[in-house]
Amino acid sequence: MSATIPSAEPPGAQVPPPGPRRWVGLLVAVALVSGGVAYTVEERNQDAQARVVATQPGPNQGTKPPSKTAAATAARRVAVDTILLRRARAVQTVNEALFLQDLDPTNTRLRAAQKVLFANLVEIGFSELGYSQAEERFDESAVHAHSGTTYLVRVLMRYQIPNVDVTPVTTELGYTFVARGGHWVLTDDDDLDKDLGPGAHKEAWDLGRIEVLRSPRVLVAVEKGDAKRGQSIAAEAREAIGEVTSYWPRAWRGSVFVIALDETDVRDARFADEDIESAASAGTTFSSLPGQDTADGTVAGSYIVINPNERDRVDEILLSHEITHVATADLGGYEPLWLAEGAAEYVSWRGIEAISGPGEVGKWEQEVIDDAMPALTSLPSDAGFYQNSADVYGVSWLAVRFLVQRIGLPMVEELYEDMAKHGTDQASRDRILLSRSGLTEATLWVALQDYEPPR
Ligand SMILES: [Zn+2]
Structure with a gap:
């Protein structure tokens, strides 16, 4: 610094x-996990049910013998797996022609976009990259836009960026394949975007x-x-x-x-x-x-x-x-947001303090006590934290400053780790906070009312 x-x-x-x-x-x-899970799981349950219904031989599908359908499905799975393997290998061996080989030749827009994607993927330099089919999805408009042989599938992209990802990580995509001249080709890569989890197909390499x-x-x-x-x-x-x-x-x-x-x-x-x-x-x-x-x-x-x-x-x-x-x-x-944001604010304000001296920090701390605290009646809860018009960041920061003064920074860090690993519900959070600080969230809030920062 x-x-x-x-x-x-x-x-x-x-x-x-x-x-x-x-x-x-x-x-x-935390916000994304708790916001995203209900959505994703619900969506996936609906999709799973839709998939089961649609793959049952119904009134419009009953003419095909189930065994033939199963064989065709298996052949399609192998064909698409092969394409996905080829695309991953193309990135690893920096072979653009191989990457573009399985694209629908009639979709020039996709071809141009995929060239950019290929260049970006090579630029990132993954140490590991693989794609796998999750499950088939149905989208009425995608079927209409393409052909009767449309196959829309959710794809898991598993990758590792060296020195960034400590373990391989997974992100989602939705790919549309169509059969042309007896071959499956990729014809679209965004038909499913609206039905995927938050952030899907918006990774750094998916844009320009x-x-x-x-x-x-x-x-x-x-x-x-x-x-x-x-x-x-x-x-x-x-x-x-x-x-x-x-x-x-x-x-x-x-x-x-x-x-x-x-x-x-x-x-x-x-x-x-x-x-x-x-x-x-x-x-x-x-x-x-x-x-x-x-x-x-x-x-x-x-x-x-x-x-x-x-x-x-x-x-x-x-x-x-x-x-x-x-x-x-x-x-x-799993840590509560007041602790996550309070700790992040604690670190950045320590940086400000090192640059500008304690004056600014003391001034700001007093403003939080005088102006932000009276606008709240408890520690800011996870629900609505980021929509709260009160200065929930300031109050969270104050709570962490208070805890640092009470039990010391190393113990606050241990408290954070315990919360992040085990703070899955309010009872667990209160048990962890109580055992490590002698306070629950409720009594911490009460104690915070009387907090007089050391000067
Ligand atoms: Zn933050």
Whole structure:
């Protein structure tokens, strides 16, 4: 960290809106997991039922002997598996012709888009890449748009970005295949997008042509030709990793993937909504998607996505908040949001304090006590956290500052780990908090009313 970095000025020097809300990311794993699971599982149950109904020999399908249908289905499965294998191998061996070989020759738009995709996938440089068929899906409009032999399938893309993903992770796609001249070909790649989980088919490589900048512990994806800005973001990210290492006791040796594209919808980040004031977000990666093996899925880590309008204002303060989320993402994601956001704010404000001295922090802490606390009647709950117009970030930060003063930072970090792994419901959270701090969420809130920060 350096006091000469102009972008890391105290909050009074920032353009409005002042205070940490300008910096803080909006989304963390918990919100997406709890929001996404019900949706995904429900959707998948519906799809599973639709699939069963549709594959039963009904009035319109009863003329085909079941055995022939099964044989045709098996042949199609093999053909599509072969195409998916070929596409993965094409990326690994940097063979564009092989990647494009199984595309529908009549769809020139898809061909152009797939060339960009291929170049992006090669640019990322996966150490592992594979595609597998999950289950068939039905979409009336896709069938009408293509032909009677349309096969719409949800595809799992399993990959590992070296030095970023500590384990292979999975993302979803929907592919439409049609039979042409006795061969199956890929004819569309977005028919199913609206029915997939949040962020599907919006990975960094799914949008425009990208460029990747690599440095120790930091990978940055920018628009092709935007390398200068990418380098600057990478430099801020390296500073921010230093801050997280200094101010958060968990021994985390991971790397961060920062995505800074000219796009408002990347992965599960949504920056188009002008009501949402967010410069960046940290969004979950899954080794097993919600609904795949378990309802909640298995969190592997987190990528950072930058708001396109904020790409020139990315600094170590913003990134230290987001990287705190990244550095804790693989613990499980069950910690309450007040603890997740409070810890991220704690780290970024320690960075501000190191640059500007304790004055700004003390001033802000008093503002939270005087203005933000009276607007709430309890610790901010997970439900509606990111929609709350009160300064829930400030109050969460204050709660973590209080806990650090009460039990010490190493114990707060242990509390965080326990919560992230086991805080699956309110009873568990209260048990963990009580055993480690002597307080429940309710009594913590009461104690916070009388908190007088040490000066
Ligand atoms: Zn955050």
